[in-house]
Amino acid sequence: MDFNKICVLGLGYIGLPTASTFASHGIHVIGVDVNPQVVSTLQNGDLHIYEPGLRTLVQAALRSGNLEIASQPEPADAFIIAVPTPFLPDKRADMSFVVSAAESIVPHLRPANLVILESTSPPRTTIDRIAPILEQSGLTAGQDFYLAYSPERVLPGQILRELIENARVIGGIDPASAEIGRDLYQIFVQGEILLTDATTAEMIKLMENTYRDVNIAIANEFSRLAVRFGVDVWKAIELANRHPRVNILRPGPGVGGHCISVDPWFLVEAAPDLTPLIRTTRQVNDSQPEFVVASLAKALGGLAGKRIAVLGLAYKPDVDDLRESPAIETAHLLENAGASVVAFEPNKPNAEIPGLKLASNLADAVEEADALLLAVSHTPLRSLDPSVISQITPARVVFDAVNGWTQERWQAAGFHFFRLGAG
Numbered sequence: 001m002d003f004n005k006i007c008v009l010g011l012g013y014i015g016l017p018t019a020s021t022f023a024s025h026g027i028h029v030i031g032v033d034v035n036p037q038v039v040s041t042l043q044n045g046d047l048h049i050y051e052p053g054l055r056t057l058v059q060a061a062l063r064s065g066n067l068e069i070a071s072q073p074e075p076a077d078a079f080i081i082a083v084p085t086p087f088l089p090d091k092r093a094d095m096s097f098v099v100s101a102a103e104s105i106v107p108h109l110r111p112a113n114l115v116i117l118e119s120t121s122p123p124r125t126t127i128d129r130i131a132p133i134l135e136q137s138g139l140t141a142g143q144d145f146y147l148a149y150s151p152e153r154v155l156p157g158q159i160l161r162e163l164i165e166n167a168r169v170i171g172g173i174d175p176a177s178a179e180i181g182r183d184l185y186q187i188f189v190q191g192e193i194l195l196t197d198a199t200t201a202e203m204i205k206l207m208e209n210t211y212r213d214v215n216i217a218i219a220n221e222f223s224r225l226a227v228r229f230g231v232d233v234w235k236a237i238e239l240a241n242r243h244p245r246v247n248i249l250r251p252g253p254g255v256g257g258h259c260i261s262v263d264p265w266f267l268v269e270a271a272p273d274l275t276p277l278i279r280t281t282r283q284v285n286d287s288q289p290e291f292v293v294a295s296l297a298k299a300l301g302g303l304a305g306k307r308i309a310v311l312g313l314a315y316k317p318d319v320d321d322l323r324e325s326p327a328i329e330t331a332h333l334l335e336n337a338g339a340s341v342v343a344f345e346p347n348k349p350n351a352e353i354p355g356l357k358l359a360s361n362l363a364d365a366v367e368e369a370d371a372l373l374l375a376v377s378h379t380p381l382r383s384l385d386p387s388v389i390s391q392i393t394p395a396r397v398v399f400d401a402v403n404g405w406t407q408e409r410w411q412a413a414g415f416h417f418f419r420l421g422a423g
């Protein structure tokens with residue numbers, strides 16, 4: 001099937017790269033967002049999000065006329081839904097954005113159109129929730145129009161390359177929908193395109209992220225056991241991983257971001273009776289900041305009145321994304337325990353976080369500290385020179401929650417050194 005015009009709903013980290021990549025391959029793309037600020041920013045040739053290379057790509061797409069930004073969908077050959085699927089306070093999936101995006105397509109849906117859902121969604125969403133909404137148009141899914149689910153697996157920081165190179169799964173509500181989905185994505189995808197059914201495709205995405213979550217949880221639990229038994233978990237993991245079939249991940253202060261810490265709950269919600277491991281995994285990873293705080297309290301002989309510089313706040317190394325970050329949770333818990341925290345995030349030095357005092361540079365963060373906590377393994381933090389740091393802080397205790405620093409170097413510079421999970 002030929003695609004002359006497509007409509008991408010949701011212009012965030014997934015939708016905007018997708019829309020502009022299609023546009024750069026000669027397709028006429030209408031990029032739709034309900035947030036008027038996003039629409040006006042993009043219409044002015046500016047960007048509301050940061051992703052390496054994206055600004056150049058979007059601006060070229062806009063200049064070429066192939067990418068148009070709008071606040072409403074319009075008739076097109078294909079519609080791609082890439083809107084958020086966060087969770088509600090009780091951890092249930094918030095599908096309201098997906099539902100309203102699907103509803104907004106209804107008046108524009110025509111026979112032989114293709115609709116693709118990319119948003120991470122609970123199993124059976126495409127069949128049980130999206131198809132009935134789209135059928136309000138009077139057309140029947142699988143008979144009059146094609147409908148598929150295709151999960152997005154890109155890594156923030158490398159989205160533009162991975163969008164093109166990663167293997168892509170396309171799950172149709174029927175085989176024809178998957179085939180037509182392949183016609184669409186092969187416009188730019190160079191990785192393998194793997195066809196399946198819609199519910200399998202939804203499960204694949206959730207299984208991938210849950211698998212990561214479970215494996216990080218076991219590493220975190222090992223870090224707690226190591227302390228109990230006077231073992232250095234990092235050395236133990238290194239030696240265990242010499243086993244040809246073992247690959248234990250790294251412990252740390254927890255799991256954050258808007259994917260791995262969210263998506264497993266979609267499976268728990270969909271089948272609570274079948275997911276004790278996944279639920280426990282979430283609880284283990286969510287409680288890891290408490291373990292960091294307890295370990296730091298032990299190292300400092302209590303937290304009340306202690307001044308602690310928390311270095312790094314993002315949810316993982318070398319990004320600026322603060323969503324669901326365990327480093328932020330750790331900083332809040334330290335405050336709650338009576339410590340006085342000054343935090344510093346090198347990738348977002350001017351961030352504001354309610355309830356936390358933030359410094360806009362490293363020197364301000366450490367100048368009055370009793371202890372330094374390395375909470376995120378950002379490259380510039382990992383490569384700090386302890387002999388330089390010892391000149392700008394009165395702190396003589398460092399706690400490394402991510403195994404980012406070399407113990408001997410910090411000790412040689414006069415610091416008492418503690419590491420998460422090290423005996």
Ligand SMILES: NC(=O)c1ccc[n+]([C@@H]2O[C@H](COP(=O)([O-])OP(=O)(O)OC[C@H]3O[C@@H](n4cnc5c(N)ncnc54)[C@H](O)[C@@H]3O)[C@@H](O)[C@H]2O)c1
Pocket residue numbers: 009010011012013014015032033034035038082083084085097098100101102104118119120121152153154155156258259
């Ligand atoms: N960001 C990632 O790395 C990543 C990776 C894999 C999967 N995902 C999944 O992709 C989906 C989108 O994530 P994101 O990071 O791009 O989200 P985002 O928050 O960056 O962007 C979503 C955009 O959708 C817009 N929107 C909301 N409702 C809309 C509607 N009804 N019509 C049109 N636009 C609407 C919002 O205003 C926002 O600009 C989510 O389900 C997410 O879990 C994200």
